[in-house]
Amino acid sequence: MLKITPIPALSDNYIWLIQHQNEVVIVDPSEAKKVLDCLAKNQLNPTAILLTHHHRDHTEGVPELLSYHPSLAVYGSSEVSELATRLVEPEEHFSLWEYDVRVIESAGHTEKHISYLVDNRWLFCGDALFSGGCGRVFTGNYQAQFDTLQRFNALPDWVEVYAGHEYTQSNLKFAQAVMPNSCVLFEYQERVDILRSHHKPTLPSTIGIEKQINPFLRAENLEKFIQLRQQKDNF
Structure with missing residues (x-):
């Protein structure tokens, strides 16, 4: 079963962590420090980032996260092509762990x-x-x-x-x-x-x-x- 945790960020954003055992996928990281602190505190290993759109309050933390974890896969549409390592299209399916x-x-x-x-x-x-x-x-x-x-x-x-x-x-x-x-x-x-x-x-x-x-x-x-x-x- 997945565990989903919010990290409050900026004034009213949520960065979502999707956790499977000790691995996590990070959704829309607006800030890096709060994510990095949470990973360290809970001894979690990030495996991917999911981006929904290009606004900075959803993407700002990506470069710093990649500087600490350069092998992270970054999923997103063509509007985040400068950050994404895996461009995805509507109705495409991919897997996170064993989940569709x-x-x-x-x-x-x-x-x-x-x-x-x-x-x-x-x-x-x-x-x-x-x-x-x-x-x-x-x-x-x-x-x-x-x-x-x-x-x-x-x-x-x-x-x-x-x-x-x-x-x-x-x-x-x-x-x-x-x-x-x-x-x-x-x-x-x-x-x-x-x-x-x-x-x-x-x-x-x-x-x-x-x-x-x-x-x-x-x-x-x-x-x-x-x-x-x-x-x-x-x-």
């Missing part, structure tokens, strides 16, 4: 954003999907982001969502403003507030939960999604 990893096209936030679905159970989605929200559409390609959300909607409810930022509280404020009142949303908000009051991560969420509390996943068409995303940009 599916690459999911997740464009919209950036042009070549990708997500990684490990063992059809753990989704590492960078800034394409947050709990209660989704990333800003910096490309202006709302169709691409809407299509990305439909791919996530098609995943099984049990899939756990490991997003790149701790944005849940602010996302849920918007969700409450645009969605009908529901017990599920109220209870989720309550749980999130308790976790944050103890400085604990609100992630992972699940696809099943997100289908109920995330207004962007619930947008029934492109027009509605654009309306919601533009509302959130100015919320």
